[in-house]
Amino acid sequence: MTTNGNSFIVPVEKESPLIFFVNGKKVIDPTPDPECTLLTYLREKLRLCGTKLGCGEGGCGACTVMLSRVDRATNSVKHLAVNACLMPVCAMHGCAVTTIEGIGSTRTRLHPVQERLAKAHGSQCGFCTPGIVMSMYALLRSMPLPSMKDLEVAFQGNLCRCTGYRPILEGYKTFTKEFSCGMGEKCCKLQSNGNDVEKNGDDKLFERSAFLPFDPSQEPIFPPELHLNSQFDAENLLFKGPRSTWYRPVELSDLLKLKSENPHGKIIVGNTEVGVEMKFKQFLYTVHINPIKVPELNEMQELEDSILFGSAVTLMDIEEYLRERIAKLPEHETRFFRCAVKMLHYFAGKQIRNVASLGGNIMTGSPISDMNPILTAACAKLKVCSLVEGRIETREVCMGPGFFTGYRKNTIQPHEVLVAIHFPKSKKDQHFVAFKQARRRDDDIAIVNAAVNVTFESNTNIVRQIYMAFGGMAPTTVMVPKTSQIMAKQKWNRVLVERVSESLCAELPLAPTAPGGMIAYRRSLVVSLFFKAYLAISQELVKSNVIEEDAIPEREQSGAAIFHTPILKSAQLFERVCVEQSTCDPIGRPKVHASAFKQATGEAIYCDDIPRHENELYLALVLSTKAHAKIVSVDESDALKQAGVHAFFSSKDITEYENKVGSVFHDEEVFASERVYCQGQVIGAIVADSQVLAQRAARLVHIKYEELTPVIITIEQAIKHKSYFPNYPQYIVQGDVATAFEEADHVYENSCRMGGQEHFYLETNACVATPRDSDEIELFCSTQNPTEVQKLVAHVLSVPCHRVVCRSKRLGGGFGGKESRSIILALPVALASYRLRRPVRCMLDRDEDMMTTGTRHPFLFKYKVGFTKEGLITACDIECYNNAGCSMDLSFSVLDRAMNHFENCYRIPNVKVAGWVCRTNLPSNTAFRGFGGPQGMFAAEHIVRDVARIVGKDYLDIMQMNFYKTGDYTHYNQKLENFPIEKCFTDCLNQSEFHKKRLAIEEFNKKNRWRKRGIALVPTKYGIAFGAMHLNQAGALINIYGDGSVLLSHGGVEIGQGLHTKMIQCCARALGIPTELIHIAETATDKVPNTSPTAASVGSDINGMAVLDACEKLNQRLKPIREANPKATWQECISKAYFDRISLSASGFYKMPDVGDDPKTNPNARTYNYFTNGVGVSVVEIDCLTGDHQVLSTDIVMDIGSSLNPAIDIGQIEGAFMQGYGLFVLEELIYSPQGALYSRGPGMYKLPGFADIPGEFNVSLLTGAPNPRAVYSSKAVGEPPLFIGSTVFFAIKQAIAAARAERGLSITFELDAPATAARIRMACQDEFTDLIEQPSPGTYTPWNVVP
């Protein structure tokens, strides 16, 4: 079709102002910058800092806001959750944006969405909270009574690293259909929280009847001005920024004209591809063309043989429209639509699907696109238009063979525009299926995906025509014409499967060096996914009576299925406080986190939310791009020439002594001087007027390197090169190992290996430094260790510590990652600020944070174990290696803890433990929740299972036989007092119905060939104390003011773990006052000096005792007044004390008694103050064909003494479990052989999401187990439960063993942690994996290596 071009309206030449509304207020910006995102605009221009930056790439949901716009066709308003970090602010014209600040506040009224999340204990560090609240709010705005399924979809794009998700879902369940009933306010679920806890009559974690009612009619209205004035959507727009121009044409002709004049102008619809390219690949697009108001690109229309979707229609709208048509059209016409809907569920998260277009997906042409394989297999027709000599030309393009011409290239030309896509209606004998396998099921890009479109001869199983397309196997989506040809005219049966599998392997080869790695897995997925498709289509043929019901054996049927997220069931059991306890005594009660309400309203301030100073500068780090090299030259001249750039700092700006820093040993440099030892090492820092300028200039600092060898990345390479830190190996020896081996019935040798883990705190490292007086500096820093920052800043600036103050208000998570590594950023920021005499700020981007700050230590264990024929372990000789990276940091302590925990709960009388700290060319690895403990215990659990297998016994019996008993000594000579593991073990077996489940699993496994289940129990024993004795001390300061209010300060940092809440509870009980009178403002080195890092789980133990000490002093001083005036209120007593000139300020101090391991100086010496114990059981199901899995249930019994706050403690247990599950199963660090980190953001690094929590998740706190060695009989809880995450690993291993046993393979096999989908699949060897030949190691350089 062609049209006369003369009638085109020329796009406006005049610039327009950007007009939109934020929280009901009109924003008019005459000069918006097309490169600016909505998030930057909200945070920096409007100072609405409730919306957080977690990743900048659409992968975490911290930046979620609600976008509302008028659908002029229906005259209705649409409310959408979107990622502000990817949304260009220019796209907001005519829209209303609602941020967390717009829905409620602690100063006015909380919105029920905010209140329920906080009261249900769904906010720990709170950094994810505004995003989660806004996802829920946006859902309720468009669907006032959603289902649990709607909730699942709403949260696909949100991550939380702290809570384990259960409490969030529990709080929000109260908004769902499933929760409400016709009884309204009288509903029994409002009287109790509807789970097992209430049924047992125990206390509740929260009271649902106290929730504010939700009334959807009370929400703010959409701005009438936007509703009434259709001009907002009807006019062409032009915004000119400093580097790029934004056009919004409203007619197709204008769009085509723009494209013909600017063939390389970028069409931007959802910006979910382009935004990432601009931010992380630094692509500059000078022309942005936003076509979302062009009617032809927004069309949705049912035609006779297809449905036509405009290319700018969002994926969510496509899904909705397809669902409607599926409900109405005959089933056989909708098979392609169903396939598309299923695929769309697993396409990104809801925030992305709300804005991303199908056109954007096709045109990006990513080889792992999810929609391209199904559209290609369907040979979908595309409508493509362009302007040729002033006329619109339209052509039809088929997405079938030949459409993709190369990596991200297709046959559509740069001057053309993809206008619409036809989704074909299927025919009676036609079937479509598609599968996607990713690292994580929800919100992840595919590893491999496949789509099959087969048409049979009428009413037969003879293939007439078949199209198959695969993603993830080549630089483009690929088809397999040769295999399709083989299949033509053949019967759809197992004989065909065999031929096809072989042909697919030949037609889709993959070089061993191919980008993306996982070569054998990807190749076997091709055949496995085809086999799944075979099973699924066969089932359809059975349904339509084309083939016999028994054509597919019943045991194979479940192989066709995929996992669906189960609806959560949970119970939390804890000890209720005794009836005599005063109601105002908060100890032992499930008090809400002290900042939860502020966190839920976005009012809680994190480091980067601190308002900018007038003359503030921004710092950007210049990082090494080589893992091991000599720095030949550093040339900053180009960077310094840029307008707005103020300075460059490097090693030349400080003395050699000042440049040398480190947590314990000063073996690192603030700025690399002569050599670099890892990629991501800091070489310098640029300081400029803004983040954008600083980062651009940092890229203009030219560094010449001379590469050095060897580059050591893995533990095995370190062993080969004997690359260890000095003084290693270290040993712990107990008993006589050699004799014990001689006497043992069995001696067995094995090894196990586990990977590292990225902390992925939602708030990246941030720091703001402000010069005070001429020689003073103040830092606001997201650190777990303010004292160390203070000390090292003083060192670098050559000033005494008393001139440096470091403050931490709260952290958006830390998990050990901000214990010693925050100095990487804090020291350059402090130096720049001090030298330039101006405030300087930096918050690392997610990729910078991940590239520079190190991870949990990967570990390798090689062990030799001796045991009796009954299974009693008598000796163990174990070698432990950790991958420390390029500096010592805390690696020696991490190794020590691993060496101390390698035996977990089992007594081994003769032990030799040797440990090596491997020096590699990776960023320095560091503390991470568990601190080597989980790695050590991982070895123990392998040992116990090996022993059980060899003696042919149940591993539960071997565990019990070897459990420590009270009074036993560990291999480092610590006597175990009140060791409760047997009790936890029995309780957990009962709670989880272990034996019953195990029998059911055996039955299930017999009945299913391609699905297997496994169950595993794991105990844990975690030693509580810092390994470095001097750190086991703490201080507190209490100031009571004349009005009776109490300002409490202590040495611990609030990282989300609820430390401040617990300290307030302790202080309230000790002073006998309500918690409301007590406030904690921050942690600061000028309030409490010489603090220990908030780490090792002892935050409450040590700071709590220091708080009690201060309270005791104040109580002593107030005693005479209280005794003389027994009826006086607290305020009256304080007033009297003031007038009596009694000091109302007291400091407290605590040192943990007896810790340290030198029995000569202290006969009571103990390595750890005590142990926290627990037992967990998990049940999993795996898909043997893909390696996918689902955790069906988890039960945990923890002994945490007398809980100070069961809500917080259960939150810690659930959060730690999920983090442990991530460590052992999901999370994989991916490095190149040259030490470049590929997994630099949530796109590639997958933490557990909402959909990953166990289907049933029960946590019990062991009752009647007070701990005499910590504050108010409590126990530390932060780290100990993490290891219970390994229950999932061991259950998976068991399920794999079942699959292997069925095929007659050995059940002794290696499975490294994490047990990723790739590892699971490849361990389930079968006829499909047998087809894949593995290249011999050493004959090629792989794309990635395992550190």
Ligand SMILES: Cc1cc2nc3c(=O)[nH]c(=O)nc-3n(C[C@H](O)[C@H](O)[C@H](O)COP(=O)(O)OP(=O)(O)OC[C@H]3O[C@@H](n4cnc5c(N)ncnc54)[C@H](O)[C@@H]3O)c2cc1C
């Ligand atoms: C967190 C995250 C998760 C993701 N998950 C997935 C996933 O699971 N599966 C998957 O397949 N993809 C995924 N993606 C990729 C991306 O979301 C999709 O490709 C999306 O469909 C792109 O649409 P868009 O409208 O945002 O494209 P944009 O970024 O606006 O544009 C993308 C490209 O298409 C071009 N383009 C757009 N429309 C037209 C047109 N009409 N004519 C010509 N050219 C056009 C643009 O010029 C640009 O080059 C993900 C992205 C993110 C950020």
Ligand code: FES
């Ligand atoms: S910050 Fe936007 S999704 Fe992570």
Ligand code: FES
């Ligand atoms: S509370 Fe969710 S990330 Fe911390």
